[in-house]
Amino acid sequence: MKDTFTSAGPRRPKTLHNLDSPYPPVQWPHIAPNAQQLVLDLLDGLLSPIGQYRLHHVTPSKGKRARKRRHQEQPSEDATVEKPNPQRPPICEHLTVGFNSTTRHLEASAQASKSAERSSLPHLVAVFVAVEEGSNVLHSQFPLLCKVGSKAQPDLPEIRLVSLPRGAEQRLAKALGIHRVGPIGLLVNAPDSEPLVQFVRDNIAAIEVPWLDHLTRGELLPTQIKTIETTAPVKVKKAKGRIVKSQS
Template sequence: MDRKKIVHRLDTPFSAVEWPQISQEDQDAILELLCHLLSPLGQYRKAFVTPSKGKRKRKLVEQQGDAQTSLVPPAPEIAAYVDAGLSTISRNLQDLSAVAVSEKAEEAKGGEHDRKISSGSKKAPYSVIFVARSGQSSAFNCHFPQMVAVASKSQSPEQKMRLVGFSKSCEERLATALGIPRVSSIALRADAPQGNGLVDFVRKHVAPIEVAWLQEADSGKFLETNIEAVPTKIGSKKTKSS
């Protein structure tokens, strides 16, 4: 007969934050709007940016590039509002989080905060972050929900940063739209030109991320330690052989 014993454990509020639930139909619509918005960047890079051919040909490419620089038009305006790559976006989210924490602290003191925390805080905050999750280990992108929640703490409910995770494979299509070899994460800054339609659609169909323990921490209330007593099966007792 299986026996049971009582195991005591501490309940922790620092549990994993879930990604927003988005229907596949809405994901497909968002992907279409995003690729349409990014397509001028891909067209520009295809026409005017010479792909890297390795160190041996770098010097020749640079010499040719110096002669042709005056003929290359400026990049599309949207380029200044788009960041690509996990490292770049994570670093800028960290900067935005520092600004949000500073704002909250200064509001509590009744003073004004210094926005010049780092170079990343001088740009407009992100409005939406898009992540191609399909085929990736969760270790690569599991930090995004919590970082987005913290970075958007100081934003109004309507303007809060949104996080979109694509469940279907779309890395190749996004890379083609951007005109780069590969990409898994793309961030769009606020007030991006021609981006209102995409941002409005995302805000309508994707809920902002809420982290319960962050809200409890902001309340400043004392919470007692929560110790749970959980009955656990330990199996039947073995009999000694003679």
């Protein structure tokens, strides 16, 4: 006996139950395309001195073997006069560059928010990510980290999360003088950053996490159970040349 389903035949009512988390994913702040482009222009200008410094004073790496060979061929220290490099651009001390360093700083801020004392960790003004809003799973933790990390210093404006337009990664990498670049964090009181900081705070909303206050107070939200009323095809059993309708 073989069971089949008839697509055009009779249908029976069916109830489906779907379990959903009471803590939905945190949404990225929406940013208008023209605002994204202006932020990118301002950030590019802020980072360009780093690229110029690296271009004139930093030798690009050619790998470990080349470095070892150069070290072996290098004359003794007594026979060489080392030229001192000029000081790095001051903006270097006010940035987190890359996925790991930016994530570590946000995690440290989030950890510090649990303490009753004011954190001495430098406050992040904004995190810039060259990815479309929420489109990359790798960056999905940033909205919540920015929101929780902001609580470490509640007297300062919240950390803004800024998604940048397509092509931003290549442009920022060129400005920094490196091949690739991930998320960039801008720390408070960065030199020459006032126009960028003011524009970001005026045009990009703080992250909203409605359920975070419940967790802070120790309140657990109930599991969301969604009930959907639908229909399903009636199962048809074929046995020895005849069709038997099953009501199961």
